[in-house]
Each structure stands twice: as structure tokens, then as C-alpha cells.
Amino acid sequence: MPSPRVSVVTPSYEQADYLPDNLASVGRQRYDDVEHLVLDGGSDDGTVDLLEEYEADATHDVWWRSEPDDGQSAAINEGFERATGDVVGWLNSDDVYFDTTTLARVASWFDRTDADVIYGDLAYVDGRSRVTEIDVRPDFDRAKLGYRIVVGQPATFFRREVVDAERLDTDLDYCMDYEFWIRLSREYDVRHVRDVLAGFRRHEAQKTDDAAPVNAEVESMLQRYRDELPEPRNVVVDNAATELRRLAASAAETVGLRRDPPTLAFDGDFAPLTEMLSNLGPGADDVAKALRRWRT
Structure with missing residues (x-):
């Protein structure tokens, strides 16, 4: 049976500082059948030059527009x-994407499971492209979606038929992924795989850095689904136990990756082990978000 073709969709706008790492992480994949589609919103920061060079040098299929x-x-x-x-x-x-064999492993995960959607674990990457934290995601549980985003978006992949049938809500500016997971989980098999698949960048220019509009949109969106999701307070205790297990798993994964690091697919490196371990666990913002969701 031939290996599945993997398409990667990248939206972009004024991201020339970080786009080279994104493009490299797809271009360096050791997988034969890759298509990368970059949909830029008309950037004037040098993005077009980057995309022209990327397309000219690529050994995989590239389509882009700006x-x-x-x-x-x-x-x-x-x-x-x-x-x-x-x-x-x-x-x-x-x-x-985290390392040079990410997409090969994704294809293997789909070959081994009948899931419609899979998501893996995340590395957090700072503005200098250092891996600062490993986040082992929880197994999928729809009941927890009223309380927290279970799925790590950059590490998520869909079978063809899912994206043929479903689209993001274009009325949402910040939590379109969160709403998408809730809606998909009504009828599709969503499954976690224990594998660090992607790096999520944390930097000052993120559009979600201003918490007030993000929180307002999330709370408004969740009101649509209150009748079908458990009340957040009903899953708080169980979620606390899940977080403790995740913390232990993330620590073990961090030590393992520092001991035997993979070939990263982007121009980055790992922060010192002590720094990575100190970053594990929910921060103050995460606690505040959980309390706000619980009170709502």
C-alpha cells in the first residue's frame, strides 16, 4: 500500500520573522509525499521573497498565494x-513541526488506528527558537472540552474526509480551533497519540497575547454548547488528577529528549534541562483561566 500524501495548510500574515522556521520544518521532513499550501494575507514584510525562494528550492510540492x-x-x-x-x-x-520524521510518524499513526483525527504532544518554542517546555497532552475526553482545550492544534492531523466535510467558523477570530474540536467530536473519532509532533511558538506578537478579547470570545462560544457539555465544575477534580499525570509524563519526556535529542526540523535547539523542567506545569495564567471557566 502506498504511503498517504500529507498536505500541510499554513495561514500567514506579517510573520517573516518566524515563517522561515515553519517552512524549514516542512521542507526538512524525511517523507516522500508532502504538499505545503501557504495562504498569506498580503504581507509586505518580506514574506513573498521567502515564499518565492522556498518554492524554488523545494523538493516537495509547494503552492502559495499572497x-x-x-x-x-x-x-x-x-x-x-x-x-x-x-x-x-x-x-x-x-x-x-518538531523533528525531521514527524510526518512519517503521523502517516504511521493513521495506518495503525482508525481514528479520524489524531493529535500529539507539543513542544513550546520561544522567540529565539529554543525548545523551553514539553507538554504531554491528555487523552481525548469530550467531557473536558467545556473546561479546557484538550487538543494541541499544531500537532493535529485530519483524514481527508474530515476537512472535505467540515470548515472553521469564520466569525471567530481567536478560538476557531477550540470550537472546531467541540464540533468535530460530535461525530468523529478524535484520538491522542503519545508523540511530540509540533512546536507551538510563544512570542510577544501573538494575536492571542491580549487576553481580554480572547476570553470574551471563548466564553461566548462555549455558551453555544452548554447543553451538550458537562458543567466545568463537574470535571474539576478529575481534571486535577489528569494534570498530575500529565506533569509526570511531561517530565519523563523532557528528560528523554534531552538525553537523546532528535534532529529538529527547524533552526532551533533545546533550553537547558533545568530550565525546561522548571517550566513544566500550569502557570498563573492557566490557573486563572481555569478558575474563570469554573465560575462561569
Whole structure:
């Protein structure tokens, strides 16, 4: 049986500082059948030059455009429509695939499971492209979606038929992924795989850095699904136990990766082990978010 074709959809706007790592992380994949679609919103920061060079040098299929559009969700939806792969990933322009065999492992995960959607674990990457934390995600549990985002978006992949049938809500500016997971989980098999697949970039220019509009949109969105999701307070105790297990798993994964590091797919490196271990666990913002969700 031939290996599945993997399409990667990347929305982009004014991300020339971080886009090179994104492009490299796809271009360096040791996998034969890759398609990368980059949908740029008309950037004037040098992005077009980067994309022209990327397309010229690529040994895999590259399609891109740079023109004004209707925002991130609309761009991703366009990418879903254009994608020709059997498996489709969504990788924002400031995020990266973790190592050079990520897509080969993704294809293998789909071969071994009948899941419609898989998501793996995340590495957090700072503005200098250092891996500062490993986040082992919890196994999928729809009941927890009213309380927290279970799925790590950059490490998520879909079978072709999912993105053929479903689209992001273009009325949402910040939590389109969160709403997408809730909606998909109504009828699709969503499954976690224990594997660090992607790096999520944390930097000051992120559009989610301003918490107030993000929180307002999330709370409004969740109201749509209150009748079908358990009340957050009903899963708090169970979630605390899940977090403790995740913390232990993340610590073990961190030590293992520092002891035997993979070949990263982007121009980055690992922070010192002591720093990575000190970053594990929920921060103050995570606790505040959980308390706010519980009170709501």
C-alpha cells in the first residue's frame, strides 16, 4: 500500500520573522509525499521573497498565494479546500513541526488506528527558537472540552474526509480551533497519540497575547454548547488528577529528549534541562483561566 500524501495548510500574515522556521520544518521532513499550501494575507514584510525562494528550492510540492483575504479562518478553509492529501495538517506560520520524521510518524499513526483525527504532544518554542517546555497532552475526553482545550492544534492531523466535510467558523477570530474540536467530536473519532509532533511558538506578537478579547470570545462560544457539555465544575477534580499525570509524563519526556535529542526540523535547539523542567506545569495564567471557566 502506498504511503498517504500529507498536505500541510499554513495561514500567514506579517510573520517573516518566524515563517522561515515553519517552512524549514516542512521542507526538512524525511517523507516522500508532502504538499505545503501557504495562504498569506498580503504581507509586505518580506514574506513573498521567502515564499518565492522556498518554492524554488523545494523538493516537495509547494503552492502559495499572497493577497488580502478574509482572515485566518477563511485562509485555513481555503487551504482545506485546495489540499489534495489523504492526511491534512494545519500549521500556523509561527509554529513548526518538531523533528525531521514527524510526518512519517503521523502517516504511521493513521495506518495503525482508525481514528479520524489524531493529535500529539507539543513542544513550546520561544522567540529565539529554543525548545523551553514539553507538554504531554491528555487523552481525548469530550467531557473536558467545556473546561479546557484538550487538543494541541499544531500537532493535529485530519483524514481527508474530515476537512472535505467540515470548515472553521469564520466569525471567530481567536478560538476557531477550540470550537472546531467541540464540533468535530460530535461525530468523529478524535484520538491522542503519545508523540511530540509540533512546536507551538510563544512570542510577544501573538494575536492571542491580549487576553481580554480572547476570553470574551471563548466564553461566548462555549455558551453555544452548554447543553451538550458537562458543567466545568463537574470535571474539576478529575481534571486535577489528569494534570498530575500529565506533569509526570511531561517530565519523563523532557528528560528523554534531552538525553537523546532528535534532529529538529527547524533552526532551533533545546533550553537547558533545568530550565525546561522548571517550566513544566500550569502557570498563573492557566490557573486563572481555569478558575474563570469554573465560575462561569
